[in-house]
Amino acid sequence: MDHANCDFSPMKQSLKEDIRHVIDELQYSLETMDNENNCLLGSFEKVKNEFVYIEMKAATFYLNCYLAPFTDKYPEISLCVQNMSERRHGGLIIIKREDALESFIHPGIPIGANLSHSLLESIFFPGNPLHDGAVMVNQNQIVSAANVLPLSDRFTGDKKLGTRHRAALGLTERSDALVLVVSEETGRVSFALNGNLHPITSPETL
Structure with a gap:
């Protein structure tokens, strides 16, 4: 995407926290992968859904960035x-x-x-x-x-x-x-x- 004027700090902070949460979940999955009793399929499904949510949330954030310089409305x-x-x-x-x-x-x-x-x-x-x-x-x-x-x-x-x-x-x-x-x-x-x-x-x- 091209340059955007992204001065929406609360939304940006929330997006960062969501990304960090997914990273933590992936790290936990990596650390527990050797445990034969721990099936990761459910964790992967959860992370996949969280990625979809983050993608939509990021799109909302960037939409504001792209609109703001071109209309006050x-x-x-x-x-x-x-x-x-x-x-x-x-x-x-x-x-x-x-x-x-x-x-x-x-x-x-x-x-x-x-x-x-x-x-x-x-x-x-x-x-x-x-x-x-x-x-x-x-x-x-x-x-x-x-x-x-x-x-x-x-x-x-x-x-x-x-x-x-x-x-x-x-x-x-x-x-x-x-x-x-x-x-x-x-x-x-x-x-x-x-x-x-x-x-x-x-x-x-x-």
């Missing part, structure tokens, strides 16, 4: 995706960073309004004519809605990856944009950056 965005996740309203939110995006996006409907969680949620409300496309955010403004993004062709035919996720990957493969995705099937929230998709912890922790 990331708490509004966080509240929006939390509410959408709980209601399983699908959504796709582009955070413009430094690259121009016009050549990669089929433009939608201009909005030109101050960013708020309520406006974002209303755009993605099922049945709204704009809810199927992507919303473009530039700094503290909702620039447009119903934008169409290029789809990543790395996952063609992968039924596990929906169109929104492929669109998020497609744009971030071509630019430095950050794209948030809310799945309407599961309510899970992910973000795409540099052509990679990262699941994040429950949105209220953003």
